[in-house]
Amino acid sequence: MSLRIVVCVKYVPDATGDRQFTEDLTVNRDDVDGLLSELDEYAVEQALQIADEADDAEITVLTVGPEDAKDALRKALSMGADKAIHVEDDDLHGTDVMGTSLVLAKAIEKAGYDLVITGMASTDGTMGVLPAILAERLGVPQVTLLSEVKVEDGTVTGRRDGDTASEQLEASLPALVSVTDQSGEARYPSFKGIMAAKKKPVESWDLSDLDLESDEVGLEGSWTAVDSAAQRPARTAGTIVKDEGEGGKQLAEFLAGQKFI
């Protein structure tokens, strides 16, 4: 029986660019290049490894985002995913995590799945709550923040490295898994993979395909409101000294002056 894997990915503004907010306090996506969130590459990688081990598996990558977000899907397809779904709708602009998770859950259910895999967080919003919310919405076990994951005989097992303990987890499929950046280096797309990706199907769905109303998403339907966004004032230039043999002592003097010693 085929193992249906859905990987949720996000198209994010490049963190090395000059990221800004727009007038409506949503993320400015125009002035900074976007890319597949690095933490989601680990999710795609684990999906590929799980599919390799399975008798028969199909990997669908799913994203919710503007037109450009197709780039994130193409990257995942060129890594080796089989097909892609792009949920795109003008009414989605400004959707927060509750709305996005609603759209993702509807799309995952429509696509059909045995296993959902996500990254641990996006590299722009960095909330890290979407996996738990999705599991709640889908009503399936959450097997999250895994640094190791394995799927065998309808069971997913993994290791979760927390602050106070390392835990071994186990759940039956269908389930939702999120993986950390310790789960294994993500592969680079090969030339062959990039060429093959061009021929792979990318479906586009809008809100009506998912039986969602526009007031359930977007800025209007948002569960949270951003009232202001202010650029942090640049730090005033600090004191910088060159070590001429006394650098450690000078630093100690500074720390003592600040009452840290």
Next chain:
Amino acid sequence: MAEVLVYVDHVDGAVRKPTLELLTLARRIGEPVAVALGAGADATAAVLAEHGAVKVLTADAPEFTEYLVVPKVDALQAAYEAVSPAAVLVPSSAEGKEIAARLAVRIGSGIITDAIDLEAGDEGPVATQSAFAASFTTKSRVSKGTPVITVKPNSAPVEAAPAAGAVEALAVTFGALATGTKVTARTPRESTGRPELTEAAIVVSGGRGVNGAENFGIIEALADSLGAAVGASRAAVDAGWYPHTNQVGQTGKSVSPQLYIASGISGAIQHRAGMQTSKTIVAINKDAEAPIFDLVDYGVVGDLFAVVPQLTDEIKARKG
């Protein structure tokens, strides 16, 4: 006065500092009612009362340790239904965020994570957050349902404010999802005796310039002279020189201590994302052009192998 639920992060009854900080913030928006779950929950009452909890709701059951996250959500939801609070505050640990997230879905509420400050507003609590590697500060509020907010460690002072702290048993019924993810083994992390990274008042971090696991000893020695936690950049972690649990940055932990000392760290945006809100920043680096120097209050351009041990010795001498 409105009640505010505060989820208690504790280890066998020892309440962790971020929860006490939450009680300070909770008092700004109402009367704190603490929810303590698991073994030792009753033992948390005294310290919670001392810091302002008017009530402490406790529950213990094997489900809390045998299954992941969801049993705790069931319990927090039971507390929510018993109290009808004006807001729910949860510490921003990995597990805390997951518990808060699932509760928010269940009660139809918006969620704000990683708040660094909280104040009362006309339309409910207003949370301050850092965005885009802390280059922006935003103010947000939950506009639907009862605000569920997770708060980062070191966001508020711990203040004594004695209150009744009456202990009440919380009745919890576990739902069908509670037993979905079984914890089949648990290996406690070995204690280093140092403060927890995200909670520490001082963090001493090492990066690529430390050049080997064996050299992290000098970073640890400096940390120990200051009673600090040890952090590491991604480069140092990826090289296997220090454990991932100590990684500071975009894909690791975000810290906001009183003092952050970066040694041999150039200061790529990904690292800055995890430490830029530190109050005082100090760097030691050979490269005078390293971007970390743009952030510092005090920087030493020099060889960390000379500067760090000298600094450690000087601190020890001054502390006598």
